[in-house]
Amino acid sequence: MSNDDDNLAFEQQHGSGLQEMLGYRLVEWRMSEAVVTLKVAAQHCNRAGILHGGVLATLLDTASGYACCYCPVPGNIRRCLTLSLTTQFMGQARVGETVSVVAQYQGGGRKIIFTTAAAYGQQGSIIASASGTFRYHRGSEDEAGMPRGSGQP
Numbered sequence: 001m002s003n004d005d006d007n008l009a010f011e012q013q014h015g016s017g018l019q020e021m022l023g024y025r026l027v028e029w030r031m032s033e034a035v036v037t038l039k040v041a042a043q044h045c046n047r048a049g050i051l052h053g054g055v056l057a058t059l060l061d062t063a064s065g066y067a068c069c070y071c072p073v074p075g076n077i078r079r080c081l082t083l084s085l086t087t088q089f090m091g092q093a094r095v096g097e098t099v100s101v102v103a104q105y106q107g108g109g110r111k112i113i114f115t116t117a118a119a120y121g122q123q124g125s126i127i128a129s130a131s132g133t134f135r136y137h138r139g140s141e142d143e144a145g146m147p148r149g150s151g152q153p
Contacts, residue, residue, distance in 0.1 A: 019062075024036050024038040031070050033102070033104050034063045034103050035103075036063040037099065037101070038098065039097075041095060049095070050093065056119055057085065060117045060128060060129075060130035064117045065134060066103065067104055068080045068134050078136065079136070080136050081135055082132060083112070083132075084133045086130060087129070087130045088129050090127055090129070092121070092127060099119055099120065099127065100119070101118070104117070113135075116132075117131075
């Protein structure tokens with residue numbers, strides 16, 4: 001089993017309360033990239049019967065955070081917090097459809113990092129995108145096992 005598989009399995013077993021409540025899943029996680037999916041249910045929808053923008057923004061934010069926090073050093077856990085997230089909504093998803101969000105680390109420094117993310121509807125079209133700015137929790141910026149200035153998260 002690869003370190004990517006180990007990290008993914010650990011995170012899937014130790015998810016957050018928000019993850020449990022919303023029902024999203026981290027399905028891919030590797031250096032600089034993460035994929036989160038959600039099968040849309042009635043509780044995720046607004047009054048118009050489409051996926052609520054707040055839920056979609058949460059998925060974009062969550063996937064982006066994961067894209068920043070992958071750590072290749074076994075046993076190390078990195079954490080970050082969102083400083084800003086700019087979202088654009090371009091489409092919609094309905095009950096029964098699965099939404100996939102792909103987020104990627106774009107760059108940054110030792111403490112502040114940047115991401116982009118795109119949410120795809122079941123038919124593969126982009127329904128939302130985001131760009132984010134994140135800050136590592138104290139200590140997380142040194143736990144990656146990466147040399148300072150390496151350009152990697």
